[in-house]
Amino acid sequence: MRVNEVLKAFVAERKTQMTQIAPELSALSDEAAALLAGGKRVRAGFVYWGWQSVVAAKPGAHHTTGSEIDPGFPPVVKAAAAIELFHAAALVHDDIIDDSDTRRGRASAHKSFEGMHRDAEWAGDPARWSRSAAILLGDLLLNWADGLMLDASREIEHGSAMMDAYRRMREEVTLGQYLDVLEEAAWIRQDPELLLQRAQTVAIHKSAKYSVQEPLLLGATIAGAADAQLEALGGYGLPIGVAFQMRDDLLGVFGDPEQTGKPAGDDLREGKRTVLIELARQKLPTNVRVLVDELLGDPELDGRQVGMLQDAVRSSGAVDRVEHMIERAVGQGLESLHDGDFSRSSVLELERLASSVTTRTS
Numbered sequence: 001m002r003v004n005e006v007l008k009a010f011v012a013e014r015k016t017q018m019t020q021i022a023p024e025l026s027a028l029s030d031e032a033a034a035l036l037a038g039g040k041r042v043r044a045g046f047v048y049w050g051w052q053s054v055v056a057a058k059p060g061a062h063h064t065t066g067s068e069i070d071p072g073f074p075p076v077v078k079a080a081a082a083i084e085l086f087h088a089a090a091l092v093h094d095d096i097i098d099d100s101d102t103r104r105g106r107a108s109a110h111k112s113f114e115g116m117h118r119d120a121e122w123a124g125d126p127a128r129w130s131r132s133a134a135i136l137l138g139d140l141l142l143n144w145a146d147g148l149m150l151d152a153s154r155e156i157e158h159g160s161a162m163m164d165a166y167r168r169m170r171e172e173v174t175l176g177q178y179l180d181v182l183e184e185a186a187w188i189r190q191d192p193e194l195l196l197q198r199a200q201t202v203a204i205h206k207s208a209k210y211s212v213q214e215p216l217l218l219g220a221t222i223a224g225a226a227d228a229q230l231e232a233l234g235g236y237g238l239p240i241g242v243a244f245q246m247r248d249d250l251l252g253v254f255g256d257p258e259q260t261g262k263p264a265g266d267d268l269r270e271g272k273r274t275v276l277i278e279l280a281r282q283k284l285p286t287n288v289r290v291l292v293d294e295l296l297g298d299p300e301l302d303g304r305q306v307g308m309l310q311d312a313v314r315s316s317g318a319v320d321r322v323e324h325m326i327e328r329a330v331g332q333g334l335e336s337l338h339d340g341d342f343s344r345s346s347v348l349e350l351e352r353l354a355s356s357v358t359t360r361t362s
Contacts, residue, residue: 003080031109031113032144043210043211051220052223056346076219076222079148085142092141101263109137110133114127117129158221158222162221184270184272184297195281196275199277199278203245204242216236229341232339239330240329243333249267249322251362253309271297273296280318284312292309295308
């Protein structure tokens with residue numbers, strides 16, 4: 001059973017249970033299903049290949065060559081699906097925090113709920129109600145993720161270690177998210193010499209570990225990885241995760257809305273103090289840097305102003321520097337991977353994944 005099928009069946013089952021309480025609860029399950037229908041399944045893929053890289057290295061192991069999850073091993077399927085549920089919850093909450101109108105080319109959850117309120121002509125403020133509904137949807141998705149992960153842990157020998165890895169990932173991304181929103185407000189009172197370092201800390205804890213390293217280690221833990229294997233995969237996962245986030249930073253400023261599913265320059269309107277932005281600020285003339293600081297974070301930025309900010313970032317040389325940092329991080333990750341005890345097929349697939357997530361356009 002593939003992850004998509006697990007998610008579809010899981011949400012359908014929950015919908016049946018929820019609507020027995022009240023038919024109106026179908027709005028929550030329907031919004032969850034719509035959100036889960038999209039996405040690249042990056043984290044699920046790393047869960048699987050963390051598991052497969054260890055399984056395939058065992059003596060006499062059957063080596064799979066495809067990228068699909070083995071239907072004969074339910075715990076890794078459940079764990080991968082649980083990570084996608086957790087990710088969906090994070091996106092719902094993240095869109096509320098960032099006041100984002102779109103996600104994956106459709107209305108974000110709180111905007112979808114707002115439209116439902118307006119169409120039904122209910123009482124009260126649609127925007128306020130929709131945020132409340134979306135927060136509850138995110139909480140529901142978190143609960144579903146925890147339950148599915150717990151189910152998986154009960155089916156394996158290393159269930160306790162698996163849950164420890166999952167809890168660590170949950171904590172890391174929550175702390176990273178807080179640091180991210182803190183930086184949007186507190187940067188003005190921080191030591192300018194430390195702003196780049198602070199942006200790097202956010203990138204590591206909000207995204208790098210959560211998107212690549214921790215899912216990879218979770219999958220490896222399910223398979224009973226040796227300490228040396230966990231070390232090699234961790235050494236691969238962290239720099240690849242950092243490169244993944246730096247690519248995301250570039251897409252947040254320069255991405256094509258047709259491919260990203262979000263408006264052009266969305267990170268600029270949200271005031272994201274990313275590594276890209278801090279690298280640019282270091283090299284910009286004082287008057288341009290002041291202008292960037294004044295415009296960054298204005299949700300009403302028009303196309304002309306977004307273009308001005310994009311031009312400023314390009315002229316600083318920050319784009320080339322970030323591309324170089326991505327290339328160097330990928331090299332570091334692959335070096336650690338090649339030092340590990342893994343099958344050739346697993347190494348090749350992890351090499352492909354590293355390229356895929358760091359050169360993507362959406």
